[in-house]
Structures are given as C-alpha cells and as structure tokens.
Amino acid sequence: AVGACSSGSKSGSGSGDKIGWSVAYFDHPVYQLMMKGAKEEAAKLGVEVIFADGKNDPAVQTQQLNNFLAQKLDGIILTPAVSDPMIPAIKKVNQAKVPFAVVDRRMETKGSGIKWDFLVSWDMVKSGTVGGEQIVKALNGKGKIAVVEGTAGAGSTVDRGGAFYKVIAANPGIEVVYKADGNFTRSGGQQVTEAILQRFPKGQLDAIYYMADEMLFGGIQAIKNAGRRDDLKIVSCDGDKNALDMLRKGEIDYDGIFFPQDEGVIGTRLMTQLLKGEKPDFANQEHEGRKAALEEHEGMVWVKPDFFGVDPSNMNDPQFVGW
Amino acid sequence: MVASSTPQPLLRMEGITKSYGNVQVLHGVDLEVGRGEVLGLLGENGAGKSTLLNVLNGVIGREGGSVLIDGQPVEFAGPKQAQEAGLAFIHQELSVLPYLSVAENIFIGRLPRRKGMPWLVDWASCYRRAGEILERLGVRIDPRTMVGRLGTAEQELVEIAKALSMNARIITMDEPTASLTEAEIERLFTLMRQLKADGVSVLYVSHRLDEVGEICDRATILRDGKIVTTVDAKTTGSHALATMMVGRELSELFPKTEHERGPETLRVSDLSTPKLKNVSLTAHRGEILGLAGLVGSGRTELARAIFGADPITSGEIFVEGEKVTIDSPGAAIRHGIGLVPEDRKHQGAVLSMSNAQNISLACMSKVSRLGQLNRGAERQEARRLIQDLQVYPPRAEQETGRLSGGNQQKVVLAKWLFAGSKILIVDEPTRGVDVGARAAIHGLINDLAGQGATIIMISSDLPEVMGMSDRILVMHEGRVAGELARKDFSEEAIVMYASGLEPTTSGPEPAVAGLEPTREGSNA
Amino acid sequence: MSTLLAQNPGRQREAKASRTRRLPIQGQQLALVVLIALLAAVFTTQSPEFLSVASIENLLRSASMFGIVGLGLTIVVISTGSIGGIDLSVGSMMALGGAIGAGLLGTAFGAANPVQLPAALSMLIALVVTAALGALSGLLISLLKLAPFAVTLGMMSVARGLTYLVIAWAIGSSNTAGVTFSDPLFDVFGLGMVGPIPTITVLFLVLAALIAFVLKATTFGRSLFVLGGNAENARLAGINVRRTIIIVFALSGLLAGLGGLILTGRLSSASPLAATGYELEVIMVAVIGGTSLAGGRGSILGTVLAAILVSEIDTGLDMMNVDSFYQYLVKGTILVVAVVLDKAYQARSSRKLVQQSA
Amino acid sequence: MSSTAQLDRQVVEAPKRGLARLNIQLENIASGIVLVLLVIVLGAVSPAFLSFSNFLDIARVVAITGIIAVGMTLVIITGGIDLSVGSTVGLVGAVTASLVAGSVSDNALVSGVKLPVPLAVLVGLAVGALIGLINGLIITRTKIEPFMATLGTMIFVKGLLYLYTGGYPITFDPMPHGYAFLGQGAMFGVPTPVVFFAVAVAVLWWLSRRMSVGRAIYAIGGNPEAARLSGLKVDRTKVFVYTLLGLLAGLAGIILTSRQASADTVIGTGFELIAISGVVIGGTSLTGGRGSVIGSLIGVFIVGVIQNALNLFGASTQIQYVVTGLVLLLAISLDGIARRRRRT
C-alpha cells in the first residue's frame, strides 16, 4: 500500500471547494498548458483553482503558500521552481493539516519529515535516460557533447540530469565538454548556446543536448546564425509542437514528449477527490487515453504520466504531433 | 608700503605657490596679518584671492611656501585641522545645507555634545548657542528654521554666524558682503570692530573698495598671483586701490554717459504673481532703468516674471507697443529680451560646457542651419565677444567652470550680446566682480544703451545703481514703492521708499504687510 | 540710515511665526499610515481573511526582510545622495550573505565543505564578508570619486559570482542548485515568534529605532545628513568624508547580509539565484518612505511604513486573487503615484511654511 | 594681462590643439585604452580571438544592447536614467512579432491582425516611442526622479507584456524573409543588427555633437536652470530623448525577436543594467552634462569582448559574473583616475 493521507479530509461538501496552486512561473508553455488542463478539469468538477505566479522565486512561492493558508483554502498544490527552499513552507502547510500535493517538479523531503498527499510528475528520469540514449545513438557512441541544463535545483533538472549523465557515464566514448544553466527559458538557451559556439569552433563539438524545448528554441537560432547546424547533432526534450515540427523537417535529431495538461488534469482531479472525502483513485489515472503509472517516492504516492522518446521512426505517429 | 603693525605677526604666509594643472595661479605669495588687524586682500577676478584663502584654510594643498601662526610653521591636512588651529573661513560661494536647521548649519561638524556621552548631540545647547550668536549678529532668525526656507542674504548671515561661532583667532572672509544690504554690512562691520578689539585678526576680501577704507587697516594687493604691494587702507583712496589692482589708470567709475531716451520699448502693466502686486513700469530705447529695493523686495521676482521664467497670475506686457505673451524664456528671447540672472553658478552658465557653447546657447539658430551647428562660425563669434569683454583666459574652448567668478559673469553677458537682446535685464551684474571687470561691464552696459538697447539693472549697490541709471524704481514688498528721476537721486530717498516710507513725510505707511505671503528677507 | 532699515516690520512677525509646530509624525508619514489603513480596508472587504493573524504574520515577515535591507539603503541614500548615492548590490549581497551563512554550516545536507561551523559563527562570517564588500564599494566611491550607481552595479555582479562560488564550494560540485540545511538558529529567523509577532519583525523594529536614534541624536548621524546635503561642505566642515562613505556602504552590506540570512532562514536553503532583482524592491521601499534620491533628506519611520505598505500591496493583491499579470500594472502605478504624492506634499508643505511666516 | 600669464596660456593650449581637433575627450581615452589593452592581451593569449569572424560575432552580440546604450547615453547626459528599456524590448518585440504574418501564439489576446513587415515594424517602433514618450511626460510633468518614474513604467510595461502574450511565447511558422532579415540577415557580409547599431551610433553621435538639439541635451544635463533661462525647451528636449530611447529599445526588441525567431516574456530582462554598464564604462557621468555616444560604443564593446573572451576560455557562469563585475569596477576606476588627474 502506498502512503496514507497526512490530513483528515473535510466533510464531503463537494463542489465549491477552493484549491490554491502556486506555479513555478506562468510564462512557460508547459505551465500554461498544465494550468489550462487544471482549469478545464476544475470546471468539470465544480471546484475553483486559484493560480499564483511563483515568478521562479522560492521566496515568492513561500509567501504564496502562507497566503493560501491565511485564506483557509481547502487544498493546496505546489509546482516548485526549485525544491529544497520550499521545505519550511510545506512544513507549515502540513501543520495546518491542509490537503497538499506536489505537481510536475518533484520535491525531496531531505529528512525534514514533510508530507504530501500525492505527487503528480511525469517520468523525468526516463526523459533523461532516453535523452542520453538518443545522444549515444546520434554519435554512434563517440564524440564531444555540450549540455544546456534546466534551472539548477529544479526537480526536473536534477532527475533528468542525473539519468542523462548516468547513461553518458556508461558510454566512455562520449565526453561532456561543457554544461551550463539555461534556466528552462528561450533567452537562457540562446545565451548558453552562443557561449558554447564561441568556445568550441567547428570540429571541437559534436552534439548539444537541451533539457527542454524552450531552451532549444533559443539555441537553434544561435546555431543557425552561426551556420553550425550541419556539424552538430541536436537532441531535446518536452514535445512542443514546434520542436517536433523541427524534428520532422530534419532541423533537429531527436526529441521526446510528455503531456503537461495531463498533470494539470490529474492533479486537480485527485485533489478534488481528496477534498470530497473520497478515496483518490491513484492507480487508475489517465487523460485522453494516456495512462499514468502509480509508484512510490519517499514513501508517498507518485502518479506518473509517461514520457516517450520521439525520433524519425515514430515522429509521424498522430499521438506525437506535439502540443 | 606699510610695515606690519606688530613685530611678530599673528599670521604669516611665505612664498606660497599653487598651480591648477600646468597653470600657475600663485607665484610665491608673501603676506602678513597682525593681531587684531583687518587686512584687506584685493585683486581682480582671477588674481588668486580665493585660491590663497583656500590654501591658508587647508581646503586645497599647495606646492611650495609655508604658513606660520605665531611664528610657528603649521601644516593643515584639511579644513578641520585649520579650524582646530583657530582659523575660520567664510567661503565666497554659499555653502549652507538647505534641509538642515540654522543651528545645525552653524555648528556643522562641531555640534555641541552631551557631557559624559560625547557621541550624543546636545540639542538644547545647540539651539541656545546658535540663538546667542544670531543675537550678537543682530539677526532674528529662529535657529530651528530650515535653512532652505531662508533667502540668500539670510543664508549668508548664517555663514557668518558659523564663522563667529568658532571663536577663531583668524577669520578669513571671501566677499561676505556680496549679497548683503547696507544695513547688514554695517552690522557686520560693527561686529568686526568688536572682534578686532578682542584681538581677532581678519583677512577680508571684497570688491567693494569703499568698504576697504572703512573697515580695513591695511590692504594687500594681489595681481596675477603675485603681491603687488601692501598699503594703508585708511589713507589710500578707492581710486588708487583700483589702479594698483588693475595695473593701469582706470577711467572714472560709473562713467555715466547720457544717451537720448528713445521711444518706449517695454511696458509692463499690472503684473502680478504670488509675490508681486500690480507692478507697472515702462522702459525706453537707450535708457538704463535701475531697480532698487531691499533684499527680498521682489526685484528678482519681477525680472523673472518679465522674462517668462516664472508664471504670472495677471498683467500685460508690451514690447515696442505691441502686446505680447511671454510664457517662457524662449518667448522672451524671441521678443528680444535677455536676462543675466543673479546666481550665475546655478542659473547663468553651464559650467561643464565651453565658453563658446555658453555664448551661443540662447541663440543657436544664429550659427546653425536646419539644426546643424556651424561650429567654426560659433567659435569665431565667441572669440570676438571674448576679446571685446576681455574674458580671461581668452579661449573659446575653455570650460567655463574653470574661469573665475567675474569672468564667468562676462561669459553670461556675452551670451546676450550674441543673442542680440534689445531689452536686457541684468540682476546684480557686478556682484562679486572686480573693479576692472566691473568697469568693463559698466562700460558695456553704457555702450549697449548708447546703441539703443533698453537696460533694466537690478543692484543692491546704491552707488552703482545711482551712478548708472537714468531712472530708478524702488520696490517694497512686491510693489513699486517709488520712482526717482536722475535729478532726484539720493540714497535717503531710495532707502525711504525701500523701507515702505514716503521720503517727504516721516510717518510710516499703513501696514499692508501681513496680507501677503512674503519670505522675510534678512534682518537689517 | 541703518537704524531705519533695521525697523523693517516684517522681521518681528517672522520670529514669532517660524516656531514650527512639530508633530511626532510628519505629514508624509501620516499619508503612508492613512494609505496602509485604507488599503487594509479595501483588501479586507474583498477578502476578509486579509486581517487574519496568519496573513498579518506573513505580511510582517516579508516587510521585515525588505525593511531591514531598506534601512541600509535609506542610510546610503540620505548620506550620499548628493553624489548619486545608491546601492544596487543589495540583492546580490543578500544572496551572498545567505550562501555563506548556509554554506559554512555543519548541518547542511550533502555539504562537502571542509569547514563546518556552528550557525552563530557562520552567520557572523556572512555579515563580516558582506560588510567588507560594502566597505570596498565605499572605498572605491570615496577614494576615486566614482559614481555609486556604477560601483555598486559592478559589486552586484561580483557578489552574485561569489555566491555561486561559495555554494559550489560548499556542496562540492558545480551543480549550483543551492544549499539546504536544517538549523535551529536559522529557524528563529524563519519561524521564530515573540508573542504574536515574528522575531524578525521585532529585530526590524529594534534596528529601525536604533538607526533612527543614531541619525537624530548622534554627531555621526548628523554628519550623514551633512554629507548627503553636499559632499564638499562636509569636507569643509571637517567630516571625514571617506570614512563616512565607507561606513555607510559597509552598513548597507551588513544589513543586506542580515536580510539574506533571514531569507535563507525562511527557506532553510540558500540558492545562487536568491534575491534576484530585490534591489529595486528595496529602493522602492526607501523612496516611497520619503527618502529623496537627491540625498540629505529621509526618514527611518518612512522606510518602516513603506516596507509595510509594499508588502501589504503584494499580500493583498495575492489574497484578492488578482492575476499576477495585473499585479504588475497595479504595482507600477502605485509606485509612480506614491512618489508624485510625496513630491506634491513636499511642495505644499514648503509653500505653507512661507505663508505661515508672512 | 601680464606676459607670464600669456606664456602660461600657450603652454596649456599647445598640447590640447591636436586632440581638440580630433574631438577626442579625455573620458573616452580611458575606456578606449582599456579596450585596446584588452584586445591586445586577449589576442596574444588566444589567436582565435583576433579572427574577423570572432570580431563580427562580438559585434553581433553587443549590437542589440549597444543600440539601447547609445540612446541611454543621451538620457543620462540630460541627467536622467531609464530603467524601463528592458520591458520595452519585451513588449515591442511581442507586439511586432504578433503583427507579422506567420506568427503564432496560444494566447487569444495576441493580435489576429497581420501586417506587412515594414508596417508591423513601424507599429512596433511607435509602441516603443510611445512608452518613451510616457516616461518623458511623467518625468517632466510630475518632476519625480527619472529613476523612480521609469522603475514604475518598467514594472507596468512588464505587466502589459504578460497580459498581451498571456505568458505564451509567440513563434513563427514560418518567419517572413523580411522579418528574418532584421535579425538574422547580413548586408555586404555584415550582420544586419551590426548595421543597425552602426547607423544608430552615427546618427546619435551627429545629433549630440553637431546639432543644436544635442547641445541642448548637454546644457540641460550640465545646468537645467541655466538652460531654461537661455530659452532652451528643457522639457521638450527631455521628452525627445526618452522617446528616442524608447524607439531604440523597440528597435532592439524587434531585432531580438527576429534573431531568436520568437518573442517571450523574459527577453530584454536586465538589459537596462547591461546598457547602463556600457554607458558608464564609456565614461559618461551619471550626474549629467558630460559623456559621449562614442564612449558608450567603446563601453559596450568592452563588456562584449570580455564576455566573448570568457566564453572562449570556457569560464563558468560564476567566474563570468565575478570577472564582468571586476572589469566594470576596473574600467570606471581608470576613468575616475583619468578625470582626477585632469582636474588637479
């Protein structure tokens, strides 16, 4: 059995419940989509979700969680920009015994004893592993690569990076010559890529791995401007339609896809079930036919939507058009 | 030449040299001040007077020479050390802090401290002592007033109070009277005589040569950074002093030349602002119209209102018979009006720009086409004016901020000559200007009038305003209190009008004051 | 003649009138109090929970953190405004202070740092370092007569870089995620309460009172106003300008470091990106409080009130569930309006004084 | 006056003549020397640094913030500052991108109207100029400090940007050639952004040094009251420089969205400080009245060269921060020393 709820659910008042959701930041397509999914599901279920823009600052998110508590909202969901700094704020949420969930970027308890009722986060580890394998395949097991990482300290960066570097380490022919923080943003991706291209002229670099499509979008422009597309393999991750279009046009070599709205929908659905006093059906979550796995993370529930690698063999599959 | 009054002078400076960059300003200056002596230090603008005083007071360093007090050589690392050695310094430029109280300004850097807790300010004693000093000066200003709310003259008095509060043995005063009225000057002199009696020595810089005879014992004359001579101040006349300063014979001071008074060029009728009450006046071609009055009587206010620098609440202005709307200085300039403001540092010149750039500033269109400056023509015009006005050093490309005060004033005048103003308002045009330059400025004003310009001259210097003007309007509390034709000029008449009295009667005018929002000028 | 002039009737009147009445709280601060109350009323009607204990605690915590840093900035601007005094490095200094405080801790998770110190000592070192860097800014500004804006802009970058380095060193890898730890002393900053009031709020108010006292009552404090009015005057008055500038920037660094420790305590974690952009927030607090960027004028009480006001706006808008995108519009507008009102108040009060004295 | 004095004068004037004719200011020399030294040292360490293509690379990188920096120079010379340019870059970039055919966004608010590229660019520039105009009006009408006024608009315009884009990026499918040319094209082998930058420098230099409006800009910064009493239109000139800067920031935003082939909400963030750094390193005084467009050109290149070198040597982010900060401190220190020497 998976971990129990940390809080007694409220009397099954049902509809009209209010859920506060602090999102790492609003201005990112992944989160826009996630919020869209959540809103639609909330409307269906008759609950209200209040989103707060975390502005990529844990201090702001801390403030927001506290405000949710002060507002006596029925449930709280957190998509942390970075994990560890949120521990004290979550402690308070736990003390107040408000139903609480983490969505998208996972947390670690670091022995602090904090609890969440469930975590909905797609398979970041798999995305890193697939990315690593794609790089190995693209380079035939030999070459120099640069990595444009996501926001340092974000659960997604830690997990995806960890898995990715594990695959690379198992392939001694591949050397990581450079890695830098692109902060999951377009301009970050472009800046880091520009630096990479200046640092490694033609012939000294064979591939770049982007930890997210947003950063790829910035980076690809720098690569095109420098006329370097032909001597570099490019691998990315996320499943943005634009990125998959680029893959189909041969402008990049590999990508992968997950579905952000699934996280929004499932997160809202489970929280609502919790608030209604129903026993949430963690094991059977799906959205638009995509099933989410049920696992355990630090002894608590982890509902895990899937991730799929995309390459020329499956890129024309209708389910991988991209979002 | 007169020898030092005492065998062992209190202060002695020997062979002082000082350069700015590679321009030597002081060439080995020797100077002595006896105990209880008031020594006048005279010289043209740029002669190096302020520089010498700055060196003495540790404000700037020197290259060579020594300073001795009581025969002992002293070396000041900064102004604080000079203060501790018993020197006090009243600067040429006002240096009060507007957001602080009068008392705090007086005790700046030396606030009274609590006994036993020396890091705490003893405010009670601060206000009390400031009050006492102001009392001594005969000024009624609340020591708690923010200095920013005082007028220029009162601020100058605060500076003087500051110097007095130091109980110094040697006080150096760099043109302390430049913005004071006669009454205030008189009060200051009384005080200086008292200090003298107490054995305090004063080093006194002024361009008002008649004052020198009145208050100084001896006068040392500085020219081009060298001592020319030291003379007995009581017996040497102003004219002789002036000649020594300039190094050549001067023509008569205030060389009033008679011009034909032409048709009316400017008419102001019922002009009012928050500070002016229904002022009317006319001025004519070729006329010099003097504006006299106490400090704070509204003369500057009137000048600024006519020039469009401050908004007016009502009234009309006619230029050459035509009603004009002047809502900005630009509009005034288009109608041929120019203004030489009283505060040249803050209002007159852009100190970071070159002389040529300052000169062309009010009328750049004259040397530009379609907004493009013709810098050759600009420089050439500037050079001509610099020559005419004897600006020193005579360089068009020189940064104006590096000229002496008097020379800066000439540059401001040159600006209006360049702009070809037909009606020129000059506000205290010779404040802080030496005799040589003063004569040049007077000559220039006369020439301009001779060429048909209209001059409105504001001056607190009665001899000047009486010497130069064809007609004088006297202001009192924002109104024109009286008008005097040249034949009726007398100091008494001006002073009576200025005080709100009728020269012919003895009783004071019914008090209208109290209804108007006036900043009270200085005490008198 | 001179006696005649001496009897100008205006003088006596002024002597009587210019005894300015002194309220304990002056007009502009009064306006801030009114605004704080007014907004509280508006927020409460829209969202009754706004006046709850939890929400007020939340508000006070953020106000105290920005306010403590704002106190340092207020001193900097009052005393060096005439030479363009400002400190843009406070955000980075907060991050650095937090990074050192957390990085040297024995309790940091996964800490690979060779030294592991007790919290009190690591905090002390953090404050010493940020104060020293502040002093370095002050030294450059005073020694070479450089613009504070430019110097602290450089320092902003240097301190941010050092933050990265400290954290990388502390966790023994170039993965600059941050340092997470658990420490009772830091918890006092993050969670501590004195009765119903957060400990850091008490700290803030004590510091504010102390600084206000120093500014009003000590010779050093007065010399700051002199310096801020006009640096040349200060020199002429024998004030050690260089030392004073160094001290105020050191103080600003120190208080920013303290603010950083508070932030770190709240998050139980220090990150290289912490407090990014906070310098503008802090400057906003000082200026809304009535400190003039031109120097020589400012008030600690104003800064305290402004810190509360700004946090109130943030909290209130959040609790009213105003979309974050609209919050920018509201905040930008309030900032401009507050400064315009201050300006208008200044103009009106000086006019009033002239009228009074008539 | 006396003959010695005349002698002195010749001594002072003689060496000045040569430099004066070239119109070189001492302030420029300090930063110019820093730049030359940097190039020499870096060239010696890494020959790759001295290649023409690397130079173009640097120019391309600095061009965008450089365009803002030269506009900022004029604002700073009037004694002002503008913190809102970063937000303007973002908003204009988004508005222009959204108006160009082929642009797509998931946000409903984003305009469905599509215009030909030149027209879209004009609208974008007008938006930039409008923001600048509003800054200028707030500053001149309310007399509040430019720092605070533009801090307010910085936050406000950021809000507009979020509202307009809804937080979604705007992308192109495909980007019209005309628009791509603005950020990615080249003229005679020189990248278009660099050409824009060069033109901006030339125009603003001419305007500030050769035109009466430029003289007014310096006069206003040097002594606003004297400028007003000389009949200069102080407020109008200020409004003009802020508007010009808004327009240039808009241009930078347009170029950037073309280069990045998309607009998002973070682009332009922090540009204000980068541009101001360049201006300050170039020797322009933040108190107004002194400085030059050419100085800022040198200033932004110093920053660009350092960044480029750090990249070439593979310095990590943390080191980049430290070095960039130190170089800024060093450059302004040298400038400070040069100015002090000149004064005494």
Ligand SMILES: Nc1ncnc2c1ncn2[C@@H]1O[C@H](COP(=O)(O)OP(=O)(O)OP(=O)(O)O)[C@@H](O)[C@H]1O
């Ligand atoms: N900071 C400075 N830098 C360069 N030159 C200066 C500076 N200050 C003064 N000078 C020059 O030194 C000379 C002496 O100036 P100073 O101010 O001592 O004259 P002054 O006798 O006090 O004149 P005034 O009567 O006009 O006040 C002038 O030629 C002036 O241009």
Ligand SMILES: Nc1ncnc2c1ncn2[C@@H]1O[C@H](COP(=O)(O)OP(=O)(O)OP(=O)(O)O)[C@@H](O)[C@H]1O
């Ligand atoms: N800074 C100020 N604050 C308040 N009131 C002022 C200020 N300056 C001038 N006033 C008011 O304006 C009136 C006229 O002042 P103004 O300066 O025009 O007089 P003035 O005759 O030119 O004197 P001055 O000889 O000082 O130039 C004063 O009586 C005073 O009430």
Ligand SMILES: O[C@@H]1[C@@H](O)[C@H](O)OC[C@H]1O
């Ligand atoms: O892939 C990324 C996701 O995992 C992260 O959490 O947020 C940004 C995304 O691009």
Ligand SMILES: [Mg+2]
């Ligand atoms: Mg002098």
Ligand SMILES: [Mg+2]
């Ligand atoms: Mg006057």
